[in-house]
Amino acid sequence: xxxRAKMDEERREAELELSETWAGHILLEQLRLAExxxxxxxxxxxxxxxxxxxxxxxxxxxxxxxSFLAGADLTNDEWDRVSLxxxxxPIPQIVPETVAxxxxxxxxxxxxVRDVRAAVANVTRAEYARIGRQLPSWTAEALEVL
Numbered sequence: 001x002x003x004r005a006k007m008d009e010e011r012r013e014a015e016l017e018l019s020e021t022w023a024g025h026i027l028l029e030q031l032r033l034a035e036x037x038x039x040x041x042x043x044x045x046x047x048x049x050x051x052x053x054x055x056x057x058x059x060x061x062x063x064x065x066x067s068f069l070a071g072a073d074l075t076n077d078e079w080d081r082v083s084l085x086x087x088x089x090p091i092p093q094i095v096p097e098t099v100a101x102x103x104x105x106x107x108x109x110x111x112x113v114r115d116v117r118a119a120v121a122n123v124t125r126a127e128y129a130r131i132g133r134q135l136p137s138w139t140a141e142a143l144e145v146l
């Protein structure tokens with residue numbers, strides 16, 4: 001329990017420091033989006049709840065939820081609803097590359113963000129295949145949810 005409290009305090013300190021810069025705000029936003037996406041995926045899998053039910057709980061269409069899980073941003077109203085829904089659920093560990101990809105994908109027009117994320121995943125898989133190496137399991141897992 002003490003370890004969790006220490007981690008929570010370190011996270012708050014890091015978030016405070018990051019929030020002091022524009023770039024830090026962007027990183028925190030992408031981290032929170034990645035965490036919310038993973039919380040939704042985890043909840044849906046663990047509770048054996050169809051995504052359509054989760055979408056209804058979030059007051060989103062199933063298509064909009066799929067779009068968000070694929071990397072689309074949230075409107076301010078959606079952000080408020082999703083973050084409130086995620087409160088109290090375990091915060092997942094997000095690999096830094098997922099956050100970095102979210103930052104890079106911001107350059108793409110909104111409807112093409114999913115394509116950018118998929119392209120990065122495909123190029124990564126292709127490069128590992130080209131050199132005859134197997135993707136590390138954590139990388140393969142991270143690429144699956146991009």
